[in-house]
Amino acid sequence: MAQIASTQLLLTPNEMGMADKAAVVAGESAFTLMASAGKAVADAIMTRWSKHSVLVMAGPGNNGGDGFVIAQALLQHGWPVTLAFMGQIDVMSEEAQAHAKAWQGEWQTLSPTQLENAELVVDALFGAGLSRPIEGVAHDMLEAVAQSGLPVCAVDVPSGLDGETGQVFGVTVNAELTVTFFRKKPGHLLFPGRGLCGELMVADIGIPVTVLDELNLQTWENNPELWYQKYPWPRLDGHKFHRGHAVVYGGETMTGASRLTARGAMRIGAGLVTLAAPIKAWAVYATALTGVMVAKLEQSQETEDFEELLLDSRHNAIAVGPGAGLAGFERIRTRKIALTALLTGRATVLDADALSAFSEDPQILFDAINGPCVMTPHEGEFMRLFPDINNSPEINNTPEIKKNHPDNKLTRARLAAKQSGAVVVLKGADTVIAAPDGLAIINSNAPAELATGGSGDVLTGFIVGLLAQGMEPFDAAAAAVWMHGEVGNDIGAGLIAEDLPDHLPKVLSTFKTQYFS
Numbered sequence: 001m002a003q004i005a006s007t008q009l010l011l012t013p014n015e016m017g018m019a020d021k022a023a024v025v026a027g028e029s030a031f032t033l034m035a036s037a038g039k040a041v042a043d044a045i046m047t048r049w050s051k052h053s054v055l056v057m058a059g060p061g062n063n064g065g066d067g068f069v070i071a072q073a074l075l076q077h078g079w080p081v082t083l084a085f086m087g088q089i090d091v092m093s094e095e096a097q098a099h100a101k102a103w104q105g106e107w108q109t110l111s112p113t114q115l116e117n118a119e120l121v122v123d124a125l126f127g128a129g130l131s132r133p134i135e136g137v138a139h140d141m142l143e144a145v146a147q148s149g150l151p152v153c154a155v156d157v158p159s160g161l162d163g164e165t166g167q168v169f170g171v172t173v174n175a176e177l178t179v180t181f182f183r184k185k186p187g188h189l190l191f192p193g194r195g196l197c198g199e200l201m202v203a204d205i206g207i208p209v210t211v212l213d214e215l216n217l218q219t220w221e222n223n224p225e226l227w228y229q230k231y232p233w234p235r236l237d238g239h240k241f242h243r244g245h246a247v248v249y250g251g252e253t254m255t256g257a258s259r260l261t262a263r264g265a266m267r268i269g270a271g272l273v274t275l276a277a278p279i280k281a282w283a284v285y286a287t288a289l290t291g292v293m294v295a296k297l298e299q300s301q302e303t304e305d306f307e308e309l310l311l312d313s314r315h316n317a318i319a320v321g322p323g324a325g326l327a328g329f330e331r332i333r334t335r336k337i338a339l340t341a342l343l344t345g346r347a348t349v350l351d352a353d354a355l356s357a358f359s360e361d362p363q364i365l366f367d368a369i370n371g372p373c374v375m376t377p378h379e380g381e382f383m384r385l386f387p388d389i390n391n392s393p394e395i396n397n398t399p400e401i402k403k404n405h406p407d408n409k410l411t412r413a414r415l416a417a418k419q420s421g422a423v424v425v426l427k428g429a430d431t432v433i434a435a436p437d438g439l440a441i442i443n444s445n446a447p448a449e450l451a452t453g454g455s456g457d458v459l460t461g462f463i464v465g466l467l468a469q470g471m472e473p474f475d476a477a478a479a480a481v482w483m484h485g486e487v488g489n490d491i492g493a494g495l496i497a498e499d500l501p502d503h504l505p506k507v508l509s510t511f512k513t514q515y516f517s
């Protein structure tokens, strides 16, 4: 995956530091890399804004070094520039010192009063090297910038944002534009970070792509580049059975949920979809569904009937959860149905009630997972199913920045995948898809409109539909989440879950034109 989608790779600040070092070893000069970084930011500023009075805040590390380059470039183009420095010049890196010496304007010491005459702020205080909470004058300055409402261009990250987790380390600013270098970082895509970066630009500063080979990277931003080659396009000579047969369990009361799942599975191309429902609700399903077949599960023997249905090995992918039911006896039934599905060893998606039903004894669920499985919890379901993860050593023994912010969504999803043996899709505006082997993808195309009732049920349908067509769970989850986001963007305001499956053909056709013609 690394080779086919190198541009989608995400590097933590630490990995970025290693890439930077490897580039220098490969013959790039650190001075030139910094010059290119600063120039890229200055160019972006001059493209976006007309000539303004600029305050460049330069911090004690290489982020500050970039600040000197930016200040000098803007000055040379006739912009009024104030340079506000915080640090000790003689302990800065050689390249930062060299660029600081090249600065031809006046030096000032960082102070909130400098904001009085500023029209635009360049935030080059802290970047990848942030290692403890921001205090003192830098803290006061960032707070004053935030309160001033002035437009901010952040260098690499808004200072105070942890590039690894997307969490804020005490204080930060809301940037209108963030220019980062070489590759994005997870913190640019994970909330709240994503909301603080404004427009995010990635500048090529001359780091050779070959440095990535040494790094064993495991995190990507979701994009068809990652999985389009494995996408199961229907073959002209194909038969509907080649496109799989998905089985969706439907509960007794909330019948809409599993119908949305079934429709999602149909739309994404499953050859056949059967909705299996308890007899009490059977008539509702049978009346409402046309292309989807409905199977009856007789009273008091629902699990046995479900098991029998699955004896037919053409039923190659199963979804349990949407509308499955949690009240009283339904909870027991939902558990049995989920375990029956897992026992087949066939590709299974567990969502909603199928996750919550195991909140008291999640290990029973994890022990039953021994085939391809995708779990799609939202935050609430995740907390119920993985209560220990926030207290796990991998979260708490990391440096202080992470210790103070256990809400590292990427790490949590990875730990959950490892613990359960399933691909975990931790849903939200920044959905993370993590596999038990450590690979992870952060999704970034979901619009706010997708946060609506039934939207997750459709996603489950997209996943099970792709599984039925033979896609591997990690790829199927990534592709489904991306399609779901694209459909959401396509519909926009006024979106309801019912629209999602029916807008998919348009998105699929654009995707097909782009990648397969």
Ligand SMILES: NC(=O)C1=CN([C@@H]2O[C@H](COP(=O)(O)OP(=O)(O)OC[C@H]3O[C@@H](n4cnc5c(N)ncnc54)[C@H](O)[C@@H]3O)[C@@H](O)[C@H]2O)[C@@H](O)CC1
Pocket (backbone or CB within 6 Å): 016, 017, 019, 020, 033, 034, 037, 059, 060, 061, 062, 063, 064, 065, 066, 125, 126, 127, 128, 129, 130, 131, 132, 133, 134, 135, 155, 156, 157, 181, 182, 205, 207
């Ligand atoms: N490929 C790369 O990695 C490149 C990186 N560049 C820049 O270099 C930056 C990284 O440079 P550094 O590693 O020097 O990191 P920073 O510039 O973020 O700052 C590190 C310095 O700040 C101090 N510090 C950390 N947290 C602090 C706190 N809370 N309060 C006070 N001081 C604190 C550290 O002790 C260290 O002296 C990137 O963000 C980017 O802007 C560019 O110059 C070009 C190439």
Ligand SMILES: [K+]
Pocket (backbone or CB within 6 Å): 063, 123, 124, 125, 126, 127, 154, 155, 156, 157, 158, 159
């Ligand atoms: K910064």
